[in-house]
Amino acid sequence: MPSVTIKDVARLAGVSPSTVSRVISNHPRISKATAEKVRQAMETLGYHPNMTAKKLVSKSTKTLGLVLPRSAEELFANPFFSEVLRGMLACANQKQYDLLMSSANNPKEEMETVTRMVLGRQVDGMILIKPRKADPVIEKLLALDFPFVVLGRSLEHPDVPAVNNDNIAAAFDATVHLINQGHRRIGFVSGPPELVVSGDRLAGYQKALSQAKLPLRDEWVIASDILPKNGFHAVSMVMNAPDRPTAFVVSDDVVAFGMIRELVGAGYQIPEDVSVVGFNNIVLSELSNPPMTTVDIGIYHLGYQTARHLIRILQGEKVPEPNVTVPHRLVIRQSVRFLPHVDDSL
CATH class of the missing domain: 3.40.50.2300 (Response regulator)
Known part of the structure; x- marks a missing residue:
């Protein structure tokens, strides 16, 4: 069966082949009525434009x-x-x-x-x-x-x-939430240090501690790649120390899941022994046990x-600003314990 051509579409629609080409290219001077008539003819005949040829002519790949x-x-x-x-x-x-x-x-x-x-x-x-x-x-x-x-x-x-x-503000909000819940010894699990986003979230964490006049403990800041297996082991050394954090901000929910698995395997309970705030609000964060408090970054x-x-x-549209900021929000669930008093015995 011979393939349908642009001339066949033009003949059925009662227009010229050049008009069909303009409709395919969404030319602004083609009326809605004509465009509809041509598209109906294309659908009736089962015609599909040769987009490869069209891109070569327009020098655009779309x-x-x-x-x-x-x-x-x-x-x-x-x-x-x-x-x-x-x-x-x-x-x-x-x-x-x-x-x-x-x-x-x-x-x-x-x-x-x-x-x-x-x-x-x-x-x-x-x-x-x-x-x-x-x-x-x-x-x-x-x-x-x-x-x-x-x-x-x-x-x-x-x-x-x-x-x-605004990743600085997002990590700041996550850390402040833990501070408001009574935590004073807060660790931070970062993403790969070479990424800009990792540095921004670390800065937000540091800002919150500084504002609350809490010390920044370098040994409580742990760099981890964004994979579950790294979350399994990232906090082992910190948690084995006698003076350990009561809570963590973790730069990625998936790493947080790995960390929680490691903690539970070591005999800790979430959030009774350790509170956790994640990042990204992936679907599994709501289904985890317990459901995880996390930053929804959209x-x-x-x-x-x-x-x-x-x-x-x-x-070629005029873009008002080169930078677009997608808002974040803290989603509060059950992975954070409220400490009515600072308990240094934990």
Whole structure:
């Protein structure tokens, strides 16, 4: 059976082939009535535009590039990535963009993949997730003058387009909640130290302790990668000390689950012996035992707004501010114990 052509659609709709092309390209001068007539003809005939040819003519791929700075194993282990992707895909689909996604096992692979996407003209713009301090990928994209948006923020280039939470304020709020519940010995489990977000959340924790005139104990600040297995062991040394924290702020819910598993296995009870506040408010945090207090950072909205921000830039829209802030909120559940008096015997 011969394939349906643009001329067949034009003949059925009673318009010229050029009008059909304009409808496919969403040309603003085509009336709604004509556009509807053409689309109805396309549906009747089962016609699908040759998008590859269209992209070659327009020199636009209608594709956003995304390189996740994690291996496939890590991506599936942490629901943060699937939820942020869900937001990006929802926006991209609405705006008729595709998402070209890849993962990288290390910074070198990430740079190679980004370079291949950009110089190979596979994408119109790039999305970077959780940038590092002095991130070479950001430097590369700036040097190439290639459109990109950061999910997070650039430490060295604060004016690059970005979508982020106020992570300093978010960690501050989490720590203050523990202080308000009577805790004075509070530990902090950070993400990888090379990530900007890890430094921001550590700063918020430190700010809360300073404001409450509580000492900052370096041995109570633990760097952990964003994987459950690291959460299993991150606090063992701290908890074996005679002077140990009564509570922890943990930079990721998944790491917090691992930490809780380690604590329970060692004979501690949550929150009777140790209180825990996590980050991200993934679905499992509400289903854990006990349900975990956590900071909701709006993961889906972070993904959606990042894709939206990049598409607006690509379409030449006037963007009022280069940086978009997605609000956070503290979700209080049962993983934090109230201490009516500071009990140094714990």
